[in-house]
Amino acid sequence: MVTTQLPDVSKKLAQLPPYLFVRLYALKEKAEAKGLKVIDLGQGNPDLPSPDNVVEALCKAVKEKTWTHRYPQTRGLKEFREAVAKWYDRRFGVELDPETEVLPLIGSKEGVAHLFMAYLNPGDTVLVPGPCYPVHYNGVVLAGGEVHWLPLKAENNFLPQLETVPEEVARRAKFLLLNYPNNPTGAVLENDALLKEALAFSERYGAIVVYDNPYSEIAFDGYVAPSYLQLAGAKERGIELHSLSKTYSMAGWRVAFAVGNADIIAALGKFKSFLDYGIPGFLQLAGAEALNGSQDYVRNTSRRYQARRNTLVGALKKHGWEVSSPRAAMYVWAKLPAPAAKLGSQRFAERLITEAGVVLAPGVGFGPHGEGYVRMALVGSEKSLEEAARRIGKFIKGLK
Numbered sequence: 001m002v003t004t005q006l007p008d009v010s011k012k013l014a015q016l017p018p019y020l021f022v023r024l025y026a027l028k029e030k031a032e033a034k035g036l037k038v039i040d041l042g043q044g045n046p047d048l049p050s051p052d053n054v055v056e057a058l059c060k061a062v063k064e065k066t067w068t069h070r071y072p073q074t075r076g077l078k079e080f081r082e083a084v085a086k087w088y089d090r091r092f093g094v095e096l097d098p099e100t101e102v103l104p105l106i107g108s109k110e111g112v113a114h115l116f117m118a119y120l121n122p123g124d125t126v127l128v129p130g131p132c133y134p135v136h137y138n139g140v141v142l143a144g145g146e147v148h149w150l151p152l153k154a155e156n157n158f159l160p161q162l163e164t165v166p167e168e169v170a171r172r173a174k175f176l177l178l179n180y181p182n183n184p185t186g187a188v189l190e191n192d193a194l195l196k197e198a199l200a201f202s203e204r205y206g207a208i209v210v211y212d213n214p215y216s217e218i219a220f221d222g223y224v225a226p227s228y229l230q231l232a233g234a235k236e237r238g239i240e241l242h243s244l245s246k247t248y249s250m251a252g253w254r255v256a257f258a259v260g261n262a263d264i265i266a267a268l269g270k271f272k273s274f275l276d277y278g279i280p281g282f283l284q285l286a287g288a289e290a291l292n293g294s295q296d297y298v299r300n301t302s303r304r305y306q307a308r309r310n311t312l313v314g315a316l317k318k319h320g321w322e323v324s325s326p327r328a329a330m331y332v333w334a335k336l337p338a339p340a341a342k343l344g345s346q347r348f349a350e351r352l353i354t355e356a357g358v359v360l361a362p363g364v365g366f367g368p369h370g371e372g373y374v375r376m377a378l379v380g381s382e383k384s385l386e387e388a389a390r391r392i393g394k395f396i397k398g399l400k
């Protein structure tokens, strides 16, 4: 019997290659099947257990507050929104109205993607610093928009040069994205100059500033990361996203939030209300406990990542690869040495998995401006980081 072919997926979806880690994990599984003990520094997937008080709050809520088993509302529980507002006040001195200026998200990845869908018409432009977290550009493509890259270069400390954006692009841009501490480069803001420039840019041209800030609490050597909303007038022109994924090692819980301009928050909330019901109630109550409770866990987490950073950077150096040491987030962003750069970051990463049993993220996975680099996540024990560095060093030497 002749059957008719099923329809193609949309052009928007077809033009995107498979998600970065989907490809790498297929190779990882193959290598493991062959008996290699693979060390995975690919994804920034926190491996520390979530805080005890939060786990307990979740269990208690699931058991005792059975109303949380019902559909939640997209706008979220008052308890969670108030906890977010208080945390922002304590941590950044930023005042938020929990009724109108806070929106829970099922992870900030979801928030970024849906924000673009809520605002972009076909062909609309978004200013995206690159390299970047993949949803910063994939989300634009899936929403039918167009990415205008702002290259992040080592010689500019991985900061975008807003003055180089052509006037006509600046006028049509609907969003300006920023993310510091930065994934994947690990760059941080030393002062508020870029934030001020972004605000002035938004006031002049109209683009909404989206400050993606999931790494603000993972900082080393005394560095304290800012919030975009600390700037006077910032709330008029944008929103900030924050996540419990890294701060409290709760990546699997999918708890995050958007804060800032009430109109933008309302538009995102309206869009989401057609698609999801927000975060399950018991997770919001546990999230509120994370934000309201003792923050010792957060301080310890930064210390742990800092020790891992020292170990990995030191071990890579010992094995012949001098890389710069990040002051925040949970990644080492390293320029490939000549013989490895010739392969290209994707091929390098693929061969490294198959031949040395180490997964890292190829720079090109973070957009075209990431080529020539790789990203190593500070996950796993210090012993395994040392072993990964040994294997990487040996693999690179073998290329010469």
Ligand SMILES: Cc1ncc(COP(=O)(O)O)c(C=O)c1O
Pocket (backbone or CB within 6 Å): 044, 106, 107, 108, 109, 110, 133, 179, 183, 212, 214, 242, 243, 244, 245, 251, 255, 256
């Ligand atoms: C810059 C950036 N934004 C957002 C996210 C997503 O975080 P969430 O777990 O809240 O979706 C990540 C995760 O790695 C990230 O690096």
